[in-house]
Each structure stands twice: as C-alpha cells, then as structure tokens.
Amino acid sequence: MTLLVVGSVAFDAVSSPRGKVDRMLGGSATYFSVAASYFTPVQVVGVVGDDFGEEHHSVFTERKIGTEGLERVPGKTFFWSGEYNADMNERTTLDTQLNVFASFQPKLPPHYRKSPYLFLGNIDPELQSLVQGQMEAPTLIAGDTMNFWIEGKRAELEKMLRGLHAVIINDSEARQFSGEYNLLKAARAIRALGPSTVVIKRGDNGATMFREKEVFCAPALPLEEIFDPTGAGDSFAGGFMGYLASRGAAAQGSEENDFRRAMIYGSVMGSFTVEKFGLERLRQLSREQIDARFQQFQRLVQVD
C-alpha cells in the first residue's frame, strides 16, 4: 500500500575518515523514500530549488517514487555540511543553509491525502500537524523529531505526537524529550501521549521497539568499515515503514511479528546506507540483497 513521506530534500557535503564529498543529494525524505521504495510504492512531499537538476530528480524516478509533491521554487536547495570524527561516533555540523526549506509549506496533491501510510520526517511540528490534519483515512502515521523542536516548540511537538501511531527517534532525543535516562521509562512517557509504538534508534547499538506489552531489540550489524553514517536513521525509518506498508499493517491489532520484521528491515537498510557515501549504496540494491542481509541479522541473534 502507498506510503507518503514529508521531509527534507537537501544537498549534503560530508567529510569522514573514509573520504569527502562536496555535494551530493541527501535529506531525510530522500533517504527515507529510497529505502522504503524496495518494499512499497512511495510518494514524496518536499521542496527543492532551481539547482535541483534532472540527475537529482532521477534518483527518485529510477526507484519509481512519486514526485508530484516535490515542489520546485526559485532559490537554492537546503544545504547541510558535516564532518565525522575518527571513530565515526560523533559529527560536527559545519554549515546549514535552509534556503528554500526555510519557507517550506507542505502541499499535498489531493489524491495523496488518501494515502494509508504517512511518515512525518523531522520538520517543524506545526507543519507536521498540518499534514496530519489533511489525511483522510490513515492506517498508520509515524514521525520523527529532533532536539531543536524539543527545545523550541515543545507544546506544538506534544500536540503532533498525540496524532501519531508510531514514533521513531534517537535515544538522545527520547531522553531529552522525556527527561528519563532509562529507555523503558522514556518510551512509556512518549507512549502516554498517544503513540502505541515507540522505536528508539541507538546508532551502532541497534534499535529497541516498545509496544503495549512487548519490547523488541534489533541488533546492529557489526561492520568492518563505515564510510558515512549520514541518513542511516532515515533509511531505518524507510525500511521500517516500507515493510509495514507492504504488509498492510495497522497501528493496533496487527501481528506483533510484522512490527518485529519491520525493525529488522529498518536495520538492514540503515546498515547498507553507511557502507558508502550518501545514497550510493542504497540506490543500487536488489530485494535479494536486502533479504540476504535480513538473514544475516537473524543469524546474529539466533540461538537453538
């Protein structure tokens, strides 16, 4: 079933111990939609400037991602530049130029409003709520946020969270939002607002999912070389939501096992993303490679 994503489309400059790229396509909606496109039809809503060329557009179209909601306006596309430390576990933002993203007002083509699955990438929670309100009969709405909104727009963020079925955030954000270091307590505080599923991404420590009765731990795949961690979290969310949409899974009443498999597919997509710079690895996958890595993840925890 169709999955709609609203978020950033950007150009990134990334420097890591494995190399340096001055300008490549990135952004949360981009990583999310490419990752999800291996599982289900995807439509993207975002904004780009007039420096967004055909070679960038084709990243979406080659994966058959609907771009009717990808608005093009005069000006430059959102630009982000960052540098990873020697251990790849910390990054420094060197530059952020919001450009056309500064005045982004997501506009949903009318037929997008019927989409049963929606992911609200990390944008202003007021805009996230605006999109939520336009959906006609959503089966499952998930969303992300970040420290900037937790600090600056708490009330708006809480309102938005109440409209989500699932939250997918980093451990540091879960802790900051809830004021609880313990992740069981942090997840409970978020679930108390409304979302029945809370997924906490823990970087190279894997991800943990908290639902009504069960906790599920997905490991991270130990990788020899990490080239560029940018987009790994968004790729995780794309694999997670893409798989759920392909299964027709609902927020409530669905099989716990669908959500558990979604956690592994999310981890699989994140693990591919970090193996090359930007979207390079993520763009060139086959479902066979994805399923082979799914088996690798299963083997990591298998006990007979």
Next chain:
Amino acid sequence: MTLLVVGSVAFDAVSSPRGKVDRMLGGSATYFSVAASYFTPVQVVGVVGDDFGEEHHSVFTERKIGTEGLERVPGKTFFWSGEYNADMNERTTLDTQLNVFASFQPKLPPHYRKSPYLFLGNIDPELQSLVQGQMEAPTLIAGDTMNFWIEGKRAELEKMLRGLHAVIINDSEARQFSGEYNLLKAARAIRALGPSTVVIKRGDNGATMFREKEVFCAPALPLEEIFDPTGAGDSFAGGFMGYLASRGAAAQGSEENDFRRAMIYGSVMGSFTVEKFGLERLRQLSREQIDARFQQFQRLVQVD
C-alpha cells in the same frame, strides 16, 4: 564439570540513586562463583583477611562453592567504595584499600590443578600467567583484565592473553587494548594473539561474541529499575563459563550454539545482579527463575 576461578574477594561500599550500602561482600571472584554455581561445581581461589567472618564464608558454602583455595591471612580484606551517578551509567571510585590483596599470590590446592575450566579474574597478569602454568589439562581457560594492566603491564598481559582460549572484557578495555574503536577490528586484534573467542561486554547495550566465523549479539534486558550495577560483568562471566562447563564445551570444535546459549545465560545472570544491591538477588535464585529469564531474553529478539 568443575570450574575454577581466581580473583578478588572484597568488601564493597556502594552508593547509587536507589540507596547506599556501607559494607557488603563483593569482588570479582565472588560474583563470578555465585553466578556460575547455578550451572556447575565451582572452586574459588582468593585471599581474605581476618575481618572475613562465618556469615561471609557461608555465601560461598550455601552455594556449594569449594573454598579450600580461599586463603585467610592476618589483616583486612580488600575494600572498595564507589558511587554511581543519577543515570547509573558512570561510577566514581571513592576509595580502594588493597589490604591483604596487595600481596596476593594465588596458591592452587594440588587437586584444583586438574580442573578442566578456569576463569582468571582481573588481577595482575603475571599472577594470571602463574595460575595458567599450573593447570594440568585445561579444556577451556578464559580471563578478564582492566585498564590498569593495559597501561601498566602490557607485555605481561599479552603473554597471558596468548594462553587464553576466551577473553571476556568491556568494550572500553577492548578499544584501549587494541587501539581500535571498531569492535570487529578490536576483537580481531585480540584474537590474533591466540584466544579463539572474544566476548565484549557493552553494559546496557548487551554483549557481542566474536569467534572464527561468526558474530553473535546478546541484547541487554531493558530493566525498569537498576539498584546497583556492581558485579554485573563478573556475574555475566560466571553465567557464561558456568554454562559452558556444564556442557563440557571445549574452546575449539564445540557447538557454536553452546557458546551462544552461554552468552544469554551470562546476560541473564548480569541482569539479576543489578536488580538489588550486591549479591542480594544473585544469591537467591532458582534454576527455574534463571531459565524463565532465559526465555525472556529469547523473546526480546524473536522474529518468526
């Protein structure tokens, strides 16, 4: 089969956000042997002072742990005092009094030398090597170390590691010893010295085992309340080695699955230890409770 452990027996003072205990039995060999005693016969080699009373001795004997190698000498028992921060993820050592432990020379009763399983707790690597050399026909020798020896006795530590089949250490120590942040590379560097199995403990992120061809990830159980993390790593090692000894597992040629189950039993014992102060929870278990928690760990990662 019989499992011998050499290490510290201590009195601990612990302060955590959940409370404070001024003096209780602790030490690496104590946690290890109590945890292992649920799986296999255990013998302990260590030193205590004349402040070590019958109520402390009974902690071992009530678990049927052989104490013939627990030497009593004039003076005070090793004392350690520490404090955990609000999030329980960092601790500060407030006081260390080596006392009788300062001149500890492990003496193995002759029949202990035939023990097929040996765990060398974190003591001076020269003493660890001395014990290694006294073993007559070891099936599996595992050991631990810490930053103090990595910094101060590197050559002796490398020599000792060459005589181990398995290493069980913390992630920070694996990184410090190898100079590699990436744990796959850190484990490979340690395996290159000789040990065929490297287990890296990652605190509340679980534990990862590296063997010739396979990597195994054991999750940590998300716990609501942690009272006292002291001894969790030693309890892990006790559960791990205790289970392997009960299976008669050898360093090479044994079933991968025995080692994987040992990782979960290790995690189970660590998870019990942190639920109360000191040995309080660990002393009062039944094999049924242990196996029920084993199932809980399995359910944490189960995907159908």
